[in-house]
Amino acid sequence: ILNVEQSPQSLHVQEGDSTNFTCSFPSSNFYALHWYRWETAKSPEALFVMTLNGDEKKKGRISATLNTKEGYSYLYIKGSQPEDSATYLCALRKTGNQFYFGTGTSLTVIP
Amino acid sequence: DGGITQSPKYLFRKEGQNVTLSCEQNLNHDAMYWYRQDPGQGLRLIYYSQIVNDFQKGDIAEGYSVSREKKESFPLTVTSAQKNPTAFYLCASSPKPLNTEAFFGQGTRLTVV
Numbered sequence: 001i002l003n004v005e006q007s008p009q010s011l012h013v014q015e016g017d018s019t020n021f022t023c024s025f026p027s028s029n030f031y032a033l034h035w036y037r038w039e040t041a042k043s044p045e046a047l048f049v050m051t052l053n054g055d056e057k058k059k060g061r062i063s064a065t066l067n068t069k070e071g072y073s074y075l076y077i078k079g080s081q082p083e084d085s086a087t088y089l090c091a092l093r094k095t096g097n098q099f100y101f102g103t104g105t106s107l108t109v110i111p
Numbered sequence: 112d113g114g115i116t117q118s119p120k121y122l123f124r125k126e127g128q129n130v131t132l133s134c135e136q137n138l139n140h141d142a143m144y145w146y147r148q149d150p151g152q153g154l155r156l157i158y159y160s161q162i163v164n165d166f167q168k169g170d171i172a173e174g175y176s177v178s179r180e181k182k183e184s185f186p187l188t189v190t191s192a193q194k195n196p197t198a199f200y201l202c203a204s205s206p207k208p209l210n211t212e213a214f215f216g217q218g219t220r221l222t223v224v
């Protein structure tokens with residue numbers, strides 16, 4: 001079992017605030033780090049897949065960075081909107097094709 | 112439309128009965144996965160399959176069985192040996208390259224009474 005930790009567990013922000021979450025993982029035998037957004041009553045959907053140390057990816061107001069040497073990734077949301085309310089999951093993918101998921105960060109954006 | 116279909120969405124069973132959860136994908140993905148989610152916990156891997164007629168145990172395989180007779184289908188059977196079967200079950204698939212994302216079904220909530 002591989003331990004992937006996410007913090008905080010939950011977060012409430014006002015509309016327009018910017019926020020960020022952390023995903024921590026063992027840095028050895030790393031292959032790829034995934035971020036998914038999981039809205040209530042829907043399927044998780046991929047946001048980013050990152051493989052290289054120093055990777056930075058952006059999709060609209062959401063961006064992510066990766067540090068494989070120290071074993072962490074940050075997800076940033078700029079100017080949060082109510083539609084950003086969801087659970088954000090990170091997952092470590094190792095050789096062998098398995099995904100190891102964190103417990104997620106539940107974000108609520110208050111209008 | 113391409114995607115993963117899990118059925119049913121909600122399932123109720125009596126204690127001691129086996130139950131099979133369906134997962135079908137038309138994405139032509141090689142790998143398929145079953146995860147379980149309990150309150151306050153992350154997704155935990157039950158079984159995964161990288162190719163037809165082959166599958167491997169995940170971290171919590173006890174009390175579960177799977178088959179992969181067709182590329183599109185990866186059913187999960189929750190047996191009476193599973194001590195705490197009430198949970199949310201999520202199926203996923205992914206293409207072969209390791210730098211590609213996983214795609215998920217909408218899940219099945221199983222309640223054993």
